[in-house]
Amino acid sequence: MAMSSAAFDGRSNTRRGRGALFAALLAAVALCLPGVVQAQASGSVTGRIVDARSGAAVEAAQVYLPGLNLGALSAANGRFLIVGVPVGTHQLRAERLGFTTVNQQVTIAAGAAVAVEIRLDQAAIGLDEIVVTGQAGAARQREIGNAISSVKMGSLVEPVKDVQQLLGGRVAGAVITESTGSAGSGGFVRLRGINSVSMSNTPLLYIDGIRVRSEDLPRSSPRGDRSNRSGNVQASPLSQINPEDIDRIEIIKGSAATSIYGTEASAGVIQIFTKKGQQQGKAQWSFTGAQTMRHTMKFGGENRDWIDTDGVVMGNSDYHYMEPWLRNAMGTELSTSVRGGFQNTSYFLSADATDQDYPMPNDFEKRVSVRGNLGFTVFSGMTMEWNSAFTKSHLMNTPSGDNAQGIPLNAQRPTTSYTGTVPTLRGNISKLLEFEIDTYVDRFTTGLTLRHNITQNLDHRFTIGYDRSYSDFRSLRPYGFILDPTGIVDDKRWTGEIFTMDYAANLTLPVGSKFALTFSAGGQAVQN
Structure with missing residues (x-):
């Protein structure tokens, strides 16, 4: 059995700040502590x-x-x-x-x-909405110069199945493109189109202030196979987030995000805030169940002349429709959560299970996820939040894509190969379903945030987080497989890790009765 592993890249990418800055800030905080005069x-x-x-x-x-x-x-x-x-x-x-x-x-x-x-009373005008993405601290929308979009789950009328659907049509300038209809495939998210020819055009992704992987996981193809003889699926990190856990999403588009998040954020930033509990609040239980069915309309070419690259008609191609290999796919999703709190402590706990078939005959996805968000009041003016989530998925795919050993290509190619010389699998296409393609994905994210309000004008926070993505891709063409009689087996493993540290301090100085000056300083370090 062949096996390969992705090596961990230990390069450190420091966004802003140096050790001296942190020391200076801590010294300034100490000098600003007020005395109490009775x-x-x-x-x-x-x-x-x-x-x-x-x-x-x-x-x-x-x-x-x-x-x-x-x-x-x-x-x-x-x-x-x-x-x-x-x-x-x-x-x-x-x-x-x-x-x-x-x-x-x-x-x-x-x-x-x-x-x-x-x-x-809650403020009625939208400019009083509080946002934190792209800022060192919380601020009213009217107080900042950047355009920040916000989507709140509580304002939605219809249920959504994933984050891509949540963003689609609700955020101006956001383009969501579905990649394929295969199990585990996500969509491409672009904010204000293509921003760079040399860097990634995928927005950075943060969850509760923790940097997590935003790029799709590696393609599910055998090691060293240049012909992509696989399901050709790239699992999306966004598809692994349970939308029932989301409280709101903030999006900052374009280069405006670089002032806080560095040059990597030139494509924008998506920050997801998950639900929290409430101290002194009674336990509130929630249960959601969904039964779905997916049906794919008939597609594939009709009978037509096959023309080679020189324009010579080589005969009737007799293309097949894909319909014989498609199915009505059923799915079940169950989700439950509880939120509440007691003295000085709040909690939000959730669990989700998904069992989903897809139209392609071998495709299915089984996923379970759990989340725990805890909040503590350490003492008056200081709070601590600990947020963690774990997701485990099993994806199985049908050989597809631009794949000579896949179902779609062989169903729609001519009676001979493209050069008119080699017989194809006509009449034996279903034997390609013996090709087993499995991907196992684990995702773990955890983060700790400390907030300290020193005075009514001075506050600071510190966040540390860790995100780990792991995929195990397994490919099996058994002994006697129609196109590889001796059989081929492959096991490819990959691990990606991101460490985040973030510090920010804010000092607000009133200027008269109607104006105020806010000074912010901080630093962020990310190791990817």
Whole structure:
């Protein structure tokens, strides 16, 4: 048995930043830590920030008393605490990107704690939508100069089967092209067309801030076979993502993404955000089931004259339709998830199973995937997120494509070969189905993100992640195979790994009552 392995490329691609920058940033953070000044006669304000429409807790809302330099950020359960508030009547203000600002009057007595509940209405205009892709931190759409498209799963009416279908027709400038109808094949995603003749035109793909493989997996063809005698399928990473796990997708097109993600992002960036739980939230279960059928219309040439490259008519070609080798393909998909939380902890867990046949006679796909997203409040102002997913797939393909030992080519070629000399498989085409083509694909992605809101004006985050793709391609033409009587067996394995580290800090300085300056710094390192 022949076997080959892809070697790991240890080249490091540093996008931005150096070690000195990280040290300088950490030093700046230390210098910016404010001292806490307690007045001799003071009280405190405590309470909870909630969504006025749903009643859900609002995390990371800024709650402060203008002019007193006192404030806090709401935790994941919406609660906040401000201490050292001078005695008297003050204005309490609550702000959160994507929500309207609320002012509320509070009266503080010495040694007393005032409890309030502030209800925030979601902003109605699209320019208040919060985006993070292409930015060092969260920002309103109106505050940035780049065009960022966003697709939210909650706004969809009809179900979608994969990420390509989710993007198609919903993102301006995005072109989704299906490659084949074979098991495991994905589509090509292009944002604003072809951007480079020397670099990849596939957008970079991020999931929850973690860089993952965006290029298709290696072609499923035997090692050293120049004739592509296989199923000729390249599995797409996008097809391995369960759309039921997605909360929203942000897309930044063209060269605008290079300022944050480097020159590799000249074709754009697609960032997928998966669902999260909610602290202090009851467990919410979801179950989805789907039964599908795929039918392929008749295709293939009719009887016509066969003409060689010199224009000489060599006789009637007697082409076949593909219909005798096509089938109605049935499929089943089951998905379940649970989300919720308790004190200082939130969770989202999901599982998905797919068993799908395809119109070509040997094609099928069996896939299982699991995901776990956990969130923790380490202490007031600091949160940690741990997101992980694993997918395992088994693909079987019919020999097809531009393949002399494949079904479509032999069904539609003339009664002799293209030169008119060698008999073809006419009458024995079905024997090509003895050609077994299997691909086993494993995908594991995990990432950890720490966010620390030092003050209401200063925050930073650190993300580290790992993505691993593995494929095992197996090809068997058994002993006695019609075109290779001695048989051929091949096993080709490939592994791809991506490591990601990302750091960003943001400092916001108010300028008057209506303007603010935001300074951002950070760095990203990717090893592919």
